[in-house]
Amino acid sequence: MTIETGDRTVVVTGAAGGIGAAVARRFAAAGAILVLGDLNAVALEELAAELAALTTVHALTCDVSMPAECENLMRTAAEKAGRIDVLVNAAGVWTEGPTEATSEEQWDRIIGVNLKGMFFCCRFAIPELKKTEGCIINVGSEAGITGTPETAVYTASKGGVSLLTKSLAIELAPDLVRCVTVCPGDVMTPMLRGQARDFGGDDPKGYLRQLLASYPQGKKARFITPEEVAELIFFLGSPAAAPITGALISIDFGTSAGYRYD
Numbered sequence: 001m002t003i004e005t006g007d008r009t010v011v012v013t014g015a016a017g018g019i020g021a022a023v024a025r026r027f028a029a030a031g032a033i034l035v036l037g038d039l040n041a042v043a044l045e046e047l048a049a050e051l052a053a054l055t056t057v058h059a060l061t062c063d064v065s066m067p068a069e070c071e072n073l074m075r076t077a078a079e080k081a082g083r084i085d086v087l088v089n090a091a092g093v094w095t096e097g098p099t100e101a102t103s104e105e106q107w108d109r110i111i112g113v114n115l116k117g118m119f120f121c122c123r124f125a126i127p128e129l130k131k132t133e134g135c136i137i138n139v140g141s142e143a144g145i146t147g148t149p150e151t152a153v154y155t156a157s158k159g160g161v162s163l164l165t166k167s168l169a170i171e172l173a174p175d176l177v178r179c180v181t182v183c184p185g186d187v188m189t190p191m192l193r194g195q196a197r198d199f200g201g202d203d204p205k206g207y208l209r210q211l212l213a214s215y216p217q218g219k220k221a222r223f224i225t226p227e228e229v230a231e232l233i234f235f236l237g238s239p240a241a242a243p244i245t246g247a248l249i250s251i252d253f254g255t256s257a258g259y260r261y262d
Protein backbone atom coordinates (compact mmCIF):
# COMPACT_ATOMS: atom_id res chain seq x y z
CA MET A 1 0.00 0.00 0.00
CA THR A 2 1.33 3.45 -0.90
CA ILE A 3 0.66 6.08 1.74
CA GLU A 4 1.54 9.71 1.07
CA THR A 5 3.62 11.23 3.85
CA GLY A 6 6.19 13.60 2.33
CA ASP A 7 6.11 17.25 3.45
CA ARG A 8 4.11 16.37 6.54
CA THR A 9 5.44 17.20 9.99
CA VAL A 10 5.20 14.56 12.68
CA VAL A 11 5.84 15.32 16.35
CA VAL A 12 6.81 12.30 18.47
CA THR A 13 7.14 12.38 22.26
CA GLY A 14 9.10 9.62 23.97
CA ALA A 15 10.96 9.52 20.66
CA ALA A 16 14.12 8.02 22.15
CA GLY A 17 12.24 5.01 23.55
CA GLY A 18 11.45 1.68 21.94
CA ILE A 19 8.09 2.51 20.35
CA GLY A 20 8.81 6.24 19.84
CA ALA A 21 12.07 5.57 17.96
CA ALA A 22 10.41 2.94 15.76
CA VAL A 23 7.66 5.45 14.95
CA ALA A 24 10.23 8.16 14.14
CA ARG A 25 12.14 5.75 11.86
CA ARG A 26 8.95 4.68 10.06
CA PHE A 27 7.83 8.24 9.33
CA ALA A 28 11.40 9.25 8.41
CA ALA A 29 11.56 6.42 5.88
CA ALA A 30 8.47 7.95 4.25
CA GLY A 31 10.08 11.40 4.12
CA ALA A 32 8.10 13.15 6.86
CA ILE A 33 9.72 16.07 8.70
CA LEU A 34 10.25 15.11 12.32
CA VAL A 35 10.07 17.00 15.60
CA LEU A 36 11.26 14.66 18.33
CA GLY A 37 10.95 15.16 22.10
CA ASP A 38 12.27 13.04 24.96
CA LEU A 39 13.63 13.38 28.47
CA ASN A 40 16.70 11.31 27.55
CA ALA A 41 18.95 13.89 25.85
CA VAL A 42 21.74 11.48 24.87
CA ALA A 43 19.51 8.85 23.24
CA LEU A 44 17.49 11.60 21.54
CA GLU A 45 20.58 13.15 19.99
CA GLU A 46 21.75 9.75 18.74
CA LEU A 47 18.41 9.09 17.07
CA ALA A 48 18.27 12.59 15.56
CA ALA A 49 21.78 12.11 14.10
CA GLU A 50 20.77 8.73 12.63
CA LEU A 51 17.60 10.09 11.02
CA ALA A 52 19.15 13.32 9.74
CA ALA A 53 20.50 11.25 6.84
CA LEU A 54 16.90 10.59 5.76
CA THR A 55 14.93 13.73 6.53
CA THR A 56 14.81 17.06 8.40
CA VAL A 57 14.85 16.41 12.14
CA HIS A 58 14.37 18.84 15.03
CA ALA A 59 15.11 17.33 18.46
CA LEU A 60 14.20 18.88 21.79
CA THR A 61 14.98 17.49 25.23
CA CYS A 62 11.81 17.93 27.27
CA ASP A 63 9.85 16.68 30.24
CA VAL A 64 6.24 16.24 29.15
CA SER A 65 5.02 16.24 32.75
CA MET A 66 5.72 20.00 32.69
CA PRO A 67 3.03 21.79 30.64
CA ALA A 68 5.42 24.63 29.74
CA GLU A 69 7.75 22.07 28.12
CA CYS A 70 4.86 20.56 26.13
CA GLU A 71 4.03 24.07 24.93
CA ASN A 72 7.66 24.69 24.00
CA LEU A 73 7.81 21.44 21.98
CA MET A 74 4.73 22.37 19.96
CA ARG A 75 5.97 25.94 19.52
CA THR A 76 9.28 24.57 18.22
CA ALA A 77 7.38 22.43 15.71
CA ALA A 78 5.25 25.38 14.56
CA GLU A 79 8.23 27.73 14.26
CA LYS A 80 10.88 25.40 12.83
CA ALA A 81 8.77 23.05 10.71
CA GLY A 82 5.91 25.50 10.09
CA ARG A 83 3.14 23.01 10.85
CA ILE A 84 2.03 19.92 12.76
CA ASP A 85 0.22 17.19 10.83
CA VAL A 86 0.57 14.26 13.22
CA LEU A 87 1.24 14.18 16.96
CA VAL A 88 2.31 10.80 18.33
CA ASN A 89 2.28 10.74 22.13
CA ALA A 90 4.62 7.87 23.03
CA ALA A 91 6.31 9.16 26.21
CA GLY A 92 5.46 6.91 29.12
CA VAL A 93 6.62 5.35 32.36
CA TRP A 94 5.73 2.13 34.21
CA THR A 95 5.35 1.08 37.79
CA GLU A 96 3.74 -1.88 39.51
CA GLY A 97 3.20 -3.19 43.00
CA PRO A 98 0.50 -3.58 45.64
CA THR A 99 -1.76 -0.53 45.90
CA GLU A 100 -1.35 -0.45 49.69
CA ALA A 101 2.40 0.09 49.15
CA THR A 102 2.02 2.84 46.54
CA SER A 103 3.33 6.31 47.34
CA GLU A 104 2.01 9.71 46.34
CA GLU A 105 5.29 10.27 44.50
CA GLN A 106 4.70 7.16 42.33
CA TRP A 107 1.13 8.28 41.57
CA ASP A 108 2.28 11.79 40.62
CA ARG A 109 5.10 10.51 38.38
CA ILE A 110 3.03 7.99 36.43
CA ILE A 111 -0.05 10.19 36.07
CA GLY A 112 2.19 13.22 35.41
CA VAL A 113 3.91 11.65 32.39
CA ASN A 114 1.31 9.21 31.01
CA LEU A 115 -1.84 11.32 31.41
CA LYS A 116 -1.09 14.94 32.29
CA GLY A 117 1.84 15.03 29.86
CA MET A 118 -0.24 13.56 27.07
CA PHE A 119 -3.12 15.95 27.78
CA PHE A 120 -0.89 19.03 27.62
CA CYS A 121 0.89 17.87 24.46
CA CYS A 122 -2.53 17.53 22.84
CA ARG A 123 -3.69 20.83 24.29
CA PHE A 124 -0.78 22.79 22.79
CA ALA A 125 -0.77 20.94 19.45
CA ILE A 126 -4.49 21.42 18.77
CA PRO A 127 -4.27 24.96 17.30
CA GLU A 128 -1.70 23.72 14.75
CA LEU A 129 -3.60 20.48 14.05
CA LYS A 130 -6.75 22.47 13.28
CA LYS A 131 -4.86 24.32 10.53
CA THR A 132 -3.71 21.08 8.88
CA GLU A 133 -6.75 18.87 9.67
CA GLY A 134 -4.17 16.67 11.34
CA CYS A 135 -4.36 13.89 13.88
CA ILE A 136 -3.30 12.77 17.33
CA ILE A 137 -2.19 9.20 17.90
CA ASN A 138 -1.83 8.31 21.55
CA VAL A 139 0.10 5.29 22.74
CA GLY A 140 -2.24 3.90 25.35
CA SER A 141 -2.14 0.30 26.45
CA GLU A 142 -3.97 -2.94 26.88
CA ALA A 143 -3.91 -1.66 30.47
CA GLY A 144 -6.25 1.12 29.30
CA ILE A 145 -9.02 -1.36 28.54
CA THR A 146 -8.54 -4.23 31.00
CA GLY A 147 -7.55 -4.32 34.65
CA THR A 148 -4.70 -6.36 36.08
CA PRO A 149 -3.59 -6.85 39.70
CA GLU A 150 -0.93 -4.59 41.20
CA THR A 151 -0.97 -2.09 38.33
CA ALA A 152 -3.66 0.33 39.55
CA VAL A 153 -1.65 3.52 38.99
CA TYR A 154 -0.50 2.56 35.49
CA THR A 155 -3.96 1.31 34.47
CA ALA A 156 -5.53 4.48 35.88
CA SER A 157 -3.21 6.54 33.70
CA LYS A 158 -3.91 4.47 30.58
CA GLY A 159 -7.64 4.28 31.29
CA GLY A 160 -7.54 8.08 31.36
CA VAL A 161 -5.79 8.06 27.98
CA SER A 162 -8.59 5.94 26.51
CA LEU A 163 -11.38 8.36 27.43
CA LEU A 164 -9.24 11.45 26.82
CA THR A 165 -8.96 10.10 23.26
CA LYS A 166 -12.70 9.61 22.83
CA SER A 167 -13.55 13.06 24.20
CA LEU A 168 -10.95 14.80 22.04
CA ALA A 169 -12.13 12.89 18.98
CA ILE A 170 -15.65 14.26 19.43
CA GLU A 171 -14.51 17.76 20.39
CA LEU A 172 -12.17 18.06 17.40
CA ALA A 173 -14.28 16.29 14.77
CA PRO A 174 -15.87 19.53 13.45
CA ASP A 175 -12.34 20.69 12.57
CA LEU A 176 -11.57 17.31 10.94
CA VAL A 177 -8.84 16.64 13.51
CA ARG A 178 -8.73 12.96 14.45
CA CYS A 179 -7.67 11.39 17.74
CA VAL A 180 -7.02 7.66 18.20
CA THR A 181 -5.27 5.46 20.72
CA VAL A 182 -3.29 2.33 20.02
CA CYS A 183 -3.44 -0.18 22.86
CA PRO A 184 -0.41 -2.46 22.73
CA GLY A 185 0.09 -5.57 24.78
CA ASP A 186 3.66 -6.44 25.77
CA VAL A 187 6.15 -4.85 23.38
CA MET A 188 9.84 -5.76 23.63
CA THR A 189 11.33 -2.33 24.46
CA PRO A 190 13.56 -0.85 27.18
CA MET A 191 10.36 -0.38 29.23
CA LEU A 192 9.52 -4.09 29.21
CA ARG A 193 13.14 -5.06 29.86
CA GLY A 194 13.16 -2.56 32.76
CA GLN A 195 9.93 -4.05 34.15
CA ALA A 196 11.50 -7.51 34.19
CA ARG A 197 14.69 -6.16 35.80
CA ASP A 198 12.98 -3.97 38.41
CA PHE A 199 9.99 -6.16 39.27
CA GLY A 200 11.11 -9.66 38.32
CA GLY A 201 13.00 -10.22 41.57
CA ASP A 202 15.90 -12.60 41.01
CA ASP A 203 14.25 -14.07 37.90
CA PRO A 204 13.69 -11.39 35.21
CA LYS A 205 13.42 -14.05 32.49
CA GLY A 206 10.72 -15.81 34.55
CA TYR A 207 8.81 -12.50 34.73
CA LEU A 208 8.78 -12.34 30.93
CA ARG A 209 7.91 -16.05 30.59
CA GLN A 210 4.96 -15.53 32.93
CA LEU A 211 3.61 -12.72 30.75
CA LEU A 212 3.75 -14.91 27.64
CA ALA A 213 2.12 -17.81 29.49
CA SER A 214 -1.18 -15.89 29.56
CA TYR A 215 -1.28 -15.43 25.76
CA PRO A 216 -3.93 -17.27 23.74
CA GLN A 217 -1.18 -18.41 21.35
CA GLY A 218 0.13 -20.72 24.08
CA LYS A 219 3.57 -22.12 23.28
CA LYS A 220 3.69 -20.06 20.06
CA ALA A 221 3.36 -16.77 21.96
CA ARG A 222 5.91 -14.01 21.42
CA PHE A 223 6.27 -10.35 22.29
CA ILE A 224 5.18 -7.61 19.90
CA THR A 225 7.99 -5.68 18.22
CA PRO A 226 8.18 -1.86 18.33
CA GLU A 227 8.19 -1.92 14.52
CA GLU A 228 4.81 -3.68 14.46
CA VAL A 229 3.33 -0.94 16.64
CA ALA A 230 5.02 1.74 14.51
CA GLU A 231 3.52 0.29 11.31
CA LEU A 232 0.03 0.55 12.82
CA ILE A 233 0.68 4.13 13.96
CA PHE A 234 2.05 5.01 10.53
CA PHE A 235 -1.15 3.79 8.91
CA LEU A 236 -3.33 5.62 11.45
CA GLY A 237 -1.43 8.83 10.68
CA SER A 238 -2.07 8.52 6.95
CA PRO A 239 -4.92 10.01 4.89
CA ALA A 240 -6.15 6.43 4.31
CA ALA A 241 -7.21 6.38 7.99
CA ALA A 242 -9.52 9.41 7.58
CA PRO A 243 -12.65 7.67 8.97
CA ILE A 244 -10.83 6.36 12.05
CA THR A 245 -11.25 8.60 15.08
CA GLY A 246 -12.18 8.05 18.72
CA ALA A 247 -11.02 4.44 18.41
CA LEU A 248 -9.02 2.32 20.83
CA ILE A 249 -7.11 -0.03 18.57
CA SER A 250 -5.69 -3.14 20.19
CA ILE A 251 -2.41 -4.64 19.06
CA ASP A 252 -1.94 -7.35 21.66
CA PHE A 253 -2.22 -10.86 20.18
CA GLY A 254 -5.76 -10.98 21.60
CA THR A 255 -4.74 -10.79 25.26
CA SER A 256 -7.46 -8.20 25.93
CA ALA A 257 -10.10 -10.06 23.93
CA GLY A 258 -11.49 -12.16 26.75
CA TYR A 259 -10.90 -14.39 29.72
CA ARG A 260 -8.70 -17.43 29.17
CA TYR A 261 -9.71 -20.62 31.01
CA ASP A 262 -6.67 -22.66 32.01
Ligand SMILES: NC(=O)c1ccc[n+]([C@@H]2O[C@H](COP(=O)([O-])OP(=O)(O)OC[C@H]3O[C@@H](n4cnc5c(N)ncnc54)[C@H](O)[C@@H]3O)[C@@H](O)[C@H]2O)c1
Pocket residue numbers: 013014015016017018019020037038039040062063064065089090091092093113114117139140141142183184185186187188189190191192
Ligand atom coordinates in the same frame (compact mmCIF):
# COMPACT_ATOMS: atom_id res chain seq x y z
N1 LIG B 1 6.56 -1.75 26.09
C1 LIG B 1 5.33 -2.18 26.35
O1 LIG B 1 5.13 -3.39 26.63
C2 LIG B 1 4.18 -1.24 26.29
C3 LIG B 1 2.89 -1.80 26.27
C4 LIG B 1 1.79 -0.95 26.20
C5 LIG B 1 1.97 0.41 26.16
N2 LIG B 1 3.23 0.93 26.20
C6 LIG B 1 3.35 2.38 26.17
O2 LIG B 1 4.08 2.73 25.02
C7 LIG B 1 4.73 3.99 25.25
C8 LIG B 1 6.19 3.84 24.88
O3 LIG B 1 6.77 2.87 25.71
P1 LIG B 1 8.09 2.04 25.33
O4 LIG B 1 7.77 0.63 25.58
O5 LIG B 1 8.61 2.50 24.05
O6 LIG B 1 8.98 2.53 26.55
P2 LIG B 1 10.46 3.14 26.58
O7 LIG B 1 10.82 3.21 28.02
O8 LIG B 1 11.33 2.38 25.66
O9 LIG B 1 10.24 4.60 25.99
C9 LIG B 1 9.58 5.61 26.70
C10 LIG B 1 10.28 6.91 26.39
O10 LIG B 1 9.60 7.95 27.09
C11 LIG B 1 10.58 8.83 27.59
N3 LIG B 1 10.06 9.59 28.72
C12 LIG B 1 9.82 9.13 29.97
N4 LIG B 1 9.40 10.13 30.75
C13 LIG B 1 9.38 11.24 29.98
C14 LIG B 1 9.04 12.58 30.23
N5 LIG B 1 8.66 13.00 31.45
N6 LIG B 1 9.13 13.47 29.21
C15 LIG B 1 9.53 13.06 27.99
N7 LIG B 1 9.88 11.80 27.70
C16 LIG B 1 9.80 10.89 28.69
C17 LIG B 1 11.73 7.94 28.00
O11 LIG B 1 12.96 8.66 28.11
C18 LIG B 1 11.74 6.92 26.88
O12 LIG B 1 12.61 7.30 25.84
C19 LIG B 1 4.50 4.31 26.74
O13 LIG B 1 3.44 5.22 26.85
C20 LIG B 1 4.11 2.97 27.32
O14 LIG B 1 3.32 3.13 28.46
C21 LIG B 1 4.34 0.13 26.25
